[in-house]
Amino acid sequence: xxxxxxxxGGLFSGYNIQAFVENNTIRGRxxxxxxxxxxxxxxxxxxxxxxxxxxxxxxxxxxxxxxxxLHGRIGxxxxxxxxxxxxxxxxxxxxYGGDIIGFDCNLNxxxxxxxxxxxxxxxxxxxxxxxxxxxxxxxIAAMIACVEYDIYREKHxxxxxx
Numbered sequence: 001x002x003x004x005x006x007x008x009g010g011l012f013s014g015y016n017i018q019a020f021v022e023n024n025t026i027r028g029r030x031x032x033x034x035x036x037x038x039x040x041x042x043x044x045x046x047x048x049x050x051x052x053x054x055x056x057x058x059x060x061x062x063x064x065x066x067x068x069x070l071h072g073r074i075g076x077x078x079x080x081x082x083x084x085x086x087x088x089x090x091x092x093x094x095x096y097g098g099d100i101i102g103f104d105c106n107l108n109x110x111x112x113x114x115x116x117x118x119x120x121x122x123x124x125x126x127x128x129x130x131x132x133x134x135x136x137x138x139x140i141a142a143m144i145a146c147v148e149y150d151i152y153r154e155k156h157x158x159x160x161x162x
Contacts, residue, residue: 002135004028008120008145008152009127015148021136026050030148037151043140048072052147059147070094070139074147083146085139092118092138096146105146109138116141120149127152 002021008014008030015036019028026041030052041050041061048063048070059080063072068087073080074096085094085105092107107118107129116131116138127149133141 002133004131004133004136004141004144006116006129006131008129008131008148013152014127015152017131017144017148019144021134026136026140026144030144030151035155037148039144041140041144043137048140048143052151059151061143061147063143065137065139068139070137070143074143074150081150083143085142085146087139092116092142094142096120096150103146103149105142107138107142107145116145120146 004017004019007016015031017030019026019039024042024044029038030036037053039052046065048061048065050061052059059075061074063070063083070085073082075081081097083096085092090109092105092109094105096102096105103121105120107116109116114133116129116133118129120127120129129145131141
């Protein structure tokens, strides 16, 4: 059984991630009991589907993993975000969302230790990523990190405007 564990964000803001990988399915939770969401993601023959969050308030991934590239859409056709991630050597680079309302993904994958580390968003407004992964593509783990960062931003957007 594989796993994705760690943190997206700092000590006082962000989400812990605890998920298990078995039979091409990732099941787990990001965040706490009250402020967080479940995830159940399936990946098979390069097709990534499933759900982040609940039936009413949640996001559905519709993505494709082709070699060293993951691309697709998270959410629906109208309310959703495009995602494009590339694994080049040990670096994952890409974008989640559009040119204006979106963020960059700049992560490093350390294959020997199974660590995925780096930054989502910019230097000032963004989150650090510190995950350990096993038995799952680092691109799928990076996709999960991007989605969870976006969910966190949406839930806490009003706090930043105060």
